[in-house]
Amino acid sequence: MSPAHTTPVATVTSGNAKITCASCKACCCRLEVILMGDDAVPAGYSETDRWGGEVMKRLDDGWCIALDRRTLLCSIYASRPGVCRDYPAGEGDCLVERAKASL
Ligand code: SF4
């Protein structure tokens, strides 16, 4: 499981609700992002998890290192990992993560 997010900000309709990253708190950027072979993130932005896989590093606040804490936008949007590109706003995990944040 893993994140997506944000610039340009996605807005989708889920049931009767409009889901927009603009009013979200980058909830999905707290999830583990597993890096694939063709992902190229800046040096120092990844780490090895306890199973030996390469993942995006998260800081003590729980968010991905690449998240701009001021804007809550991805600072490496153009080169964000594939799992972030493919993350479906307004669907399963996104709704679960938003619910955890009472959104
Ligand atoms: S959890 Fe959903 S709405 Fe929030 S930033 Fe991620 S994709 Fe956007």
Ligand code: SF4
């Ligand atoms: S790389 Fe960007 S989109 Fe992916 S989790 Fe980190 S901040 Fe969010």
